[in-house]
Structure formats: C-alpha cells, structure tokens
Amino acid sequence: MYESTSLLVYDWSIVKKFQEFNCILKGTLLYSATVPDSRTSETLQVFQKHSIMRFIHCFFTVISLCFPYQVSSVDCGSATADIVFILDSSGSVSEPDFIRAKNFFKTMVNGFNIGSDKVRMGSVTFSTVVHDTFEFNEFTSRYSLKNRIDRIPYDSGGTNTHLALKYALETSFRYYGRSGVAKIVIVITDGKSNDKTKTLEESRRLRSSGAIIFSVGVGDGVDRDELLGMASKSAYVFDVSTFSALQNIRERLTKTTCEVISCGDPGTPQNGYFVGRDFSKGKSVSYVCNQDYRLQGTSTRICQGDTTWSGSLPHCIFANACRSSPCKNGATCINVDSRYRCECNPGYSGFDCETDIQPPLVKQCPGNKRMTSSERFVNITWKAPEFYDRFGHNVLTSSNYPRHGSSFFWGDYTVRYNALKPFNGLRTNCTFNIAVRPRPCPDLKPPKNGAVACNGWMKEFTRLCIVFCRKGTRLSDGYDFRTKYVCGGSGNWLPTENLPICKATRARHVDIDEIQNYFPRCQPVFKDEMKERYIAVLRNAIGFRSLCDDYSDHCKPENVDVDC
Known part of the structure; x- marks a missing residue:
C-alpha cells in the first residue's frame, strides 16, 4: 500500500541523493524552500518508485550525508590564508564516507571569511592519481566554494598521498598562492599511503616551503607514524574513528587553524595590560604597566607572517626600590x-x-724623546711627572731614573715612574722611551754609469757602501772597487760622499779580480748579483764584518739596498 508524502527540500543536491539511493517513492511530493544562499523556491514533480519503508530507511541515510552541521562557532575574523584540503578518494574510502569528508570540508568553510583578499581555499583529491583539483583563485565566496565542493567526484583506486602533497607544493602554492599569508594544508585520509618514504619526503618539502600541515586520520587503518611525519607538529594530528565523527573535531581543527593564521592572544603581563584586540597578521598590540611598575622589554609586538608575535612578552617590574x-x-x-x-x-x-677603586692620577707624564748626536754620549733631562689622589690620600713614587735625567749612549731606553696609593694598594705608571742616535748620514747618489750598494739594516748607526760600474765603463783614474765608503756617528762619509764616475772605455780587458764589480743592466736579476757580491765583500771586510757577525739574521742579500 502506498501513501502520498510531502518533503520540504532545502538543497537541490538532495534530490540527486534520493535518486542515487532509489529512495523516491510513489506519491512523495518534494518542495524546495528558500535558505540564506539558495535560489528561488519552486515545486518539484512527484516521483513514484518504492515503498514507504524503503523511503524511511534511505531518508535518514541521505539526511546524514546531505545535512551535516552547517554553522561553526569559530571565526578567524579578518585573518588571511591560502588553505588546501587534500581528500583521500582511494578504494578504502566508500562513496558515502567520501561524501561525509566533503561535507566536513563544507562545514570547515563556514569558519573562515572567504574572499579574494581574505581566506582562499583550494582542493586536491587523490587516489592512484591526483584528480579534480581546484585552485585558490577560482571560488571567492562561501556559496560558490561549497557548491564546487559538492561537485568533487568519487574516484576510488590506490593511495598515492605523495602525489597530492607534491601537487599542492608545485602547483597550488607555487602558481596560485600569495606571498605574505599563511599557507595551510589539511590532509584527510583513512589508510596508509602506497609509498610512505615519498609521502614523508614530499611533506618535508612542503613544510620547508613555509606551509603548515594538519593531518586527519580516520579509522583504525591509518599509519599513525605517517600522520605524525606529515604534520608540522604532533599537535596538528587529529584522529577520528569514522568519517561521521569528523564533525567532532570540526571546532577544534578550525580553532587550531585560526591560531595558525592569526597569532592568537599575545598574553598579558602581571601588573599590566595590553591595548589592541585584532590579532591578525600585520596588526600590533601595545603594553602598559600599572602605576608604580615599569615596563621591561618591548612595548609593542606585531603579528608576523609566520603567525608568531614579534619579540617576547614584556614584564612589569616594581620600580620603587x-x-x-x-x-x-x-x-x-x-x-x-x-x-x-x-x-x-x-x-x-x-x-x-x-x-x-681610584688609582693615583698623573699629571704631565713626559712623551717619548729622540735625539741625534755626533758624540757617543749625550746628557738628557726631563721634568718629572706629578702623581696625586683625587680623594686626598697619600701617594708614594719611585723611578728607575730618580734624578730625572742621565747620560745616554747611542741606543734605546725606557724610563719608568711608579706611583702607589697605600689606601687601596692601587698603582699608576708613567712610562716613556728615549732613543739616542748618531747624526744621520746623507744618502749617496749612485755614480754616473754605475751603481752603489749599501747595508739596509742598522742604518741609523752605521752605513757601509761599495760601487759597481756598468759593463763597457771603468772607474775614474785613481779609484778602486775595493774602496769602502763609510758613515758613522759623525754623520760624514769617509773617504768622501762624492763617488767616482764610471767612464766609457773601449778596452776589452778587465782584471779578473774586478769582473764581479761590473753589471750589464740595472735590472732585478743583476741587482741580485750585486747584493750577493756586497754580502761577500762585507763578510771579509776587516773592521766592518761585525755588521754581519753581530746581526747574522739581517746580513742577507735581500736586506741590501742597491741604487743605480
């Protein structure tokens, strides 16, 4: 026996569901009523198919699929983000469960302010392959987005989770994502992926790009370690026993996602408060302390792009000590x-x-002194420094030159004055240097068509030079290559500072003892030969070899000066 039944329909998609489950029965009149985002109502035709008992059974099945909870008490406000939902459409997920996953997706939409400059959502469905995706920029209202979710088809097949993660990174975010907003990925799956290693590697790449991954596991067949490996942290892993139970985590998942998108409550310091209530990215709060307390730390914190507050929570410190x-x-x-x-x-x-802790103070500590003299000894005096204590305590003074002067030989000397303050045992020093040098010798000019080689070390005390001639010349008559030109403390060259010239000659004969005193050209290689010759002469020069014997570390060809 059949009866006529009337049903008020709020969603056109339910008609298809009744048809899919063969629930439309004879005499049932379906009406469409207007809901906030639906179209104008109209009367549907009467369908005649099965018995009333069949209808009742299917009615509750379809209602559970088509009318999940639609309102979320969580709202992310003005926060911005790009969110990708990755839905498992593999063979282990039945078609009714896949519909429940889509309905869960739709209820999640209600928790966000959808818009082109607010929260945008995309979808990646996977089984053996990725299929029926849509991108962030395609649907910018809740109504259009939920309608598109309804049209995501069931596929069945394998569980290649890594392909969906790879698509989200290399397509969704790379080509359609915005910079400077949170990147969120929500993965819903009921089993183990076909390739766990690839899944974890693609998750790592996605996280490294700045995306935050939530993983939702449904049922007992989920690999818990894989869920943990995918998620950005353990707190972002959600477990439910069935797809119907997804609604149980909707509020918590939405709230956690909002906290990722925004920075959340920045915290209140004890004995203080903050000003500002917008916790979305780019917004700031300012901290103020109660009376008699002083702020320690930053007074302003900004919600940053990675959804963390800049700086750290300041403290209000009692300030009357x-x-x-x-x-x-x-x-x-x-x-x-x-x-x-x-x-x-x-x-x-x-x-x-x-x-x-005040050491003795010093006035007029003499500076370094440098003197030249043709005499070996010179008398030098100076004004002694003055030591005192700013607090009036006694100061004791000593020196290695207590008479504030002495007779100094050519050389270097250090004069020290030490002051002691017995009250605290602290000391102060006054130190300066005295350098006594012979009268400086003028530089010798190289002879015409020749060169002069001199010691390049200990020049302030002694200069010793020899001459060389260019090949094709010879020393002026009366001069000898064996002559050494010396300048000491008197500052005068002996035998003279006027070196002989090298005159051009046609004579081809050169004395074998003098051949090393000739050079072809004034070039580095021939200068090096003259330096070698100079060292050999100096080591055998009676009365002057001490320049080598006493300064063997310096008596080397590279320290010889050659000018030509």
Whole structure:
C-alpha cells in the first residue's frame, strides 16, 4: 500500500541523493524552500518508485550525508590564508564516507571569511592519481566554494598521498598562492599511503616551503607514524574513528587553524595590560604597566607572517626600590626589575658604590724623546711627572731614573715612574722611551754609469757602501772597487760622499779580480748579483764584518739596498 508524502527540500543536491539511493517513492511530493544562499523556491514533480519503508530507511541515510552541521562557532575574523584540503578518494574510502569528508570540508568553510583578499581555499583529491583539483583563485565566496565542493567526484583506486602533497607544493602554492599569508594544508585520509618514504619526503618539502600541515586520520587503518611525519607538529594530528565523527573535531581543527593564521592572544603581563584586540597578521598590540611598575622589554609586538608575535612578552617590574637612597658617594640610583642598580661616580665601585677603586692620577707624564748626536754620549733631562689622589690620600713614587735625567749612549731606553696609593694598594705608571742616535748620514747618489750598494739594516748607526760600474765603463783614474765608503756617528762619509764616475772605455780587458764589480743592466736579476757580491765583500771586510757577525739574521742579500 502506498501513501502520498510531502518533503520540504532545502538543497537541490538532495534530490540527486534520493535518486542515487532509489529512495523516491510513489506519491512523495518534494518542495524546495528558500535558505540564506539558495535560489528561488519552486515545486518539484512527484516521483513514484518504492515503498514507504524503503523511503524511511534511505531518508535518514541521505539526511546524514546531505545535512551535516552547517554553522561553526569559530571565526578567524579578518585573518588571511591560502588553505588546501587534500581528500583521500582511494578504494578504502566508500562513496558515502567520501561524501561525509566533503561535507566536513563544507562545514570547515563556514569558519573562515572567504574572499579574494581574505581566506582562499583550494582542493586536491587523490587516489592512484591526483584528480579534480581546484585552485585558490577560482571560488571567492562561501556559496560558490561549497557548491564546487559538492561537485568533487568519487574516484576510488590506490593511495598515492605523495602525489597530492607534491601537487599542492608545485602547483597550488607555487602558481596560485600569495606571498605574505599563511599557507595551510589539511590532509584527510583513512589508510596508509602506497609509498610512505615519498609521502614523508614530499611533506618535508612542503613544510620547508613555509606551509603548515594538519593531518586527519580516520579509522583504525591509518599509519599513525605517517600522520605524525606529515604534520608540522604532533599537535596538528587529529584522529577520528569514522568519517561521521569528523564533525567532532570540526571546532577544534578550525580553532587550531585560526591560531595558525592569526597569532592568537599575545598574553598579558602581571601588573599590566595590553591595548589592541585584532590579532591578525600585520596588526600590533601595545603594553602598559600599572602605576608604580615599569615596563621591561618591548612595548609593542606585531603579528608576523609566520603567525608568531614579534619579540617576547614584556614584564612589569616594581620600580620603587630607590626610595631608600641606598647608593653611596653621590652615586645615581636606577630601578632594575624589583631591585636597584647604582651608577657610581669615577673612582668608586661596589654594589652601593662604597669602594674606593681610584688609582693615583698623573699629571704631565713626559712623551717619548729622540735625539741625534755626533758624540757617543749625550746628557738628557726631563721634568718629572706629578702623581696625586683625587680623594686626598697619600701617594708614594719611585723611578728607575730618580734624578730625572742621565747620560745616554747611542741606543734605546725606557724610563719608568711608579706611583702607589697605600689606601687601596692601587698603582699608576708613567712610562716613556728615549732613543739616542748618531747624526744621520746623507744618502749617496749612485755614480754616473754605475751603481752603489749599501747595508739596509742598522742604518741609523752605521752605513757601509761599495760601487759597481756598468759593463763597457771603468772607474775614474785613481779609484778602486775595493774602496769602502763609510758613515758613522759623525754623520760624514769617509773617504768622501762624492763617488767616482764610471767612464766609457773601449778596452776589452778587465782584471779578473774586478769582473764581479761590473753589471750589464740595472735590472732585478743583476741587482741580485750585486747584493750577493756586497754580502761577500762585507763578510771579509776587516773592521766592518761585525755588521754581519753581530746581526747574522739581517746580513742577507735581500736586506741590501742597491741604487743605480
């Protein structure tokens, strides 16, 4: 026996579901009513098919699929993000369960402010392959987005989760994602992926790009380690026993996602408060302390692109510790945290600036002195430095030259004055150097058509030079290559500072003893030969070989000066 039944329909898609489950029965009149985002109502035709008992059974099945909870109490406000839902459409997920996953997706939409400049959503469905995706820029209203979710088809097949993760990284975010907004991925799956290694590697790549991954596991067949490996952190892993139970985590998942998109409550310091209630990216809050407290730390924090607050939570520190004037000797008291700090005047130290750390002070410490003299000894005097204590304590003084002068031979000397303050045992030194040098020798000009080689070390005390001639010339008559030109403390060259010239000659004969005193051209290679010759002559020069014997580390060809 059949009866006529009327049903008020709020969603056109339910008609298809009744048809898919063969639930339309004879005499059932279906009406469409207007809902906030639906079209104008109209009357549907009467369908005649099965018995009333069949209808009742299917009615509750279809209603559970088509009318999940539609309203979310969580709202992310003005936060912005690009969110990808990755849906498992493999063979282990039945078609009714896949519909429940889509309905869960739709209820999640209600928790966000959807728009082109707000939260955008995309979808990647996978089984053996990725299929029926849509991108962030395609649907920018809740109505159009939920209608598109309804049209995601069931596929069945394998569980190649890694392909969906790879698609999200290399297509969804790379080509359609925005910079400067949170990148969120929500993976819903009921089993183990076909290739766990690839799944974890693609998850790592996705996280490295800045995306935050939530993993939702449904049922007992899920690989828990794989869920943990995919998610950005363990708190972002959600478990439910069935697809119907997804609604149980909707509020928590939406809230957690909102916290990722926004920075959440920045925290309130004890004995203080913050000003500002918008916690979305780019917004800021300012901190203020109660009376008698001082802010320690940053006064402003900004919600950053990675959904964390800049800086750290400041503290409000009791700021009246200096009321008792604990600092001594005229020090300045500064409140630090709940205590105080003393800024001491010069010469004092200690927590309360109670300790005298002032060493003796010095006036007119002489500077370094340099003198030249043709005499080996020279008398030098100076004005002694003055030592004193700014606080009036006694100062004792000593010196290695107590008469403030002495007779100095050519050389280098250090004069030291030491002052001791017995009150605290601190000392102060006055030190300066005295350099006594022979009268400097003028540089020798190389002879015409020749060269001159001299020692390049100990030049301030002794200069010794020899001459060379260019090939094709010879020394002026009366001069000898064996002559050494020397300048000492007198500052005068002996035998003369005027070197002989090298005159051109046609004579081809050169004395074998003089052949090493000739050079073809003034080039580095021939200068090196003259330097070698100079060292050989110096080592055998009676009365002058001490330049090599006493300074063997310096008596080397590279330290010889050659000018030509």
